[in-house]
Amino acid sequence: MKSPLILVTPSTQQIGVEFEDNSISLSNKYSLAVRAGGGLPWVTPCIAEKKFVAEAVARCDGVMLTGGDDIQPELYDAKVSARIRETVTGVDAARDLFELMVIEETFRQHKPLLAICRGHQLVNIAFGGSLVVDIEAQVSGAIDHRRMDKKNDCVHEVALTRGSLMWKIATKSELGVNSSHHQAVERIAEPFEVTARSSDGIIEAMELKPDAAQVLPFFLAVQFHPERLFDRYGGHLGIFKAFVKAALGSKKL
Helix, strand or coil, X not given: CCCCEEEECCEEECXXXXXXXXXXXXCHHHHHHHHHCCCEEEECCCCCCHHHHHHHHHHCCEEEECCCCCCCHHHCCCCCCHHHHCCCCCCCHHHHHHHHHHHHHHHHXXXXXXXXXXXXXXXXXXXXXXXXXXXXXXXXXXXCCXXXXXXXXXXXXXXXXXXXXXXXXXXXXXXXXXXXXXXXXXXXXXXXXXXXXXXXXXXXEEEECHHHHHHCCCEEEECCCHHHCCCCCHHHHHHHHHHHHHHHHHHCC
């Protein structure tokens, strides 16, 4: 049987390598992680056209949203102060629009969805949730979540909700994770629930509530980067294996 095709959304660059044009860009680790999980990764172009997005999602067996730069605060908080707004960097409205369209189509077509870091945050926004714009400035007593110097290593533990998908994948109540973000999910949207938190209360994973679990064959959104840990930590490889397994089931439908 052919490997399930996984649509992977990329980051964007205003000035790319070739001809200095607007370009797409993505760490190859995402594709390697999908491949290690048994899937065939397809890094899609960023084209915010409804017909294109609908066909792209229809042709794939699963969708993965990736990390990258910040999301427009206007999408979730129109009253962000100028001081906090200054912490937001790298915003690309075209990418935001494209991925919001991908999220809408993924739920409409009932495809498995794995959302990582920025993707985790954007899914929450898509359903009406909000973000902590800058953890350091807005969360008292927060640990350092912006450990770019240790992006390939586990730097803190997250507590997993017993019985959750994340708990079943990790097969334990805590999981070591990397941490390279300054924003986080704040007000969680329906139909999601929190299934992992760091010691300072930051939301590290969310899943569909039990009464909404039938909406998608698979849904997991994580704040950390398992694609940078899968080759050394079984719990992180397990995320991709579970996702691709669900995509394989979707392929049979």
